[in-house]
Amino acid sequence: MHLKQHTDYSLRILMYVARKREALVSAREISEAYGISYSHTVKVVNKLGKLGYLDLKRGRYGGGIQLAAEPETINLATVVEQFESHLNVVECFDPDTNTCTLAGNCKLHGALQQAMNAFIDSLAQKTLADLVGPQKTTPNPVS
Template identity: 45%
Template sequence: MRLTMYTDFSLRVLLYIGTKEQEQLSTIQEISTSYNISKNHLMKVTHELGKEGFIETVRGRGGGIRLAKPPEEINIGAVVKKMEDDFHLVECFSAEGNTCPIAPVCGLKGVLAQALKAYLDVLSGYTLADLLMNKQGLRMLLQVDNKANT
């Protein structure tokens, strides 16, 4: 199983923002620079994260983005489920695109469905706070300026 870059970038944005104090703002530019990721990609990701209620945006001069709720309330499984566009591990997971001739009797679909559920269950057992246990190390590696800029 593999996450899309979109979901990967979403999790990275949350980690970056999570290293700052709750009221501090981050900019797409600083996140882009820290991760060496396209600013355009991050604009799409942050728009969706905002729409889903994981982050909030502050417009205008001196604006930016910050977590919409405490890291303890941001479930990693929920983020992945919202940001991934599908979980069709194999063709038969998609009713409209399934042309596999053995689908009606194949046992593989059930095994893969069970594996996917276990994968999502593990992710759902963690919050952003769990991933931020070493905030200082993350700040250092990402060169996060933790000075108040609200």
């Protein structure tokens, strides 16, 4: 499984903005923090805004980016599915473009579909809050 670059960036951007809950952040700040090209950052930020995850405030002096929803309500599987045009691991997952001669007689398709479902199911159990929530610290051992 390989996620598109914009899908990866969308999750990272959401994490960054969630960690800065009290402040407006800029696309430039995010771009520099993660070493992502500014133009890619702007594209992903705009899509996240259109999808309702981010609040985008325009303006040189009062503008910036904030979360538009609570981190607990932002499901990771939903974000991934909205950024991926398809989750076809192999060509036989898409009946419109499938040219595999084993189609219909291959157990690999079922095994890969099961793995893909497990991947999405696992992400469906996680929210943005799980990625940015309070860090658990381990107690210092007593000497």
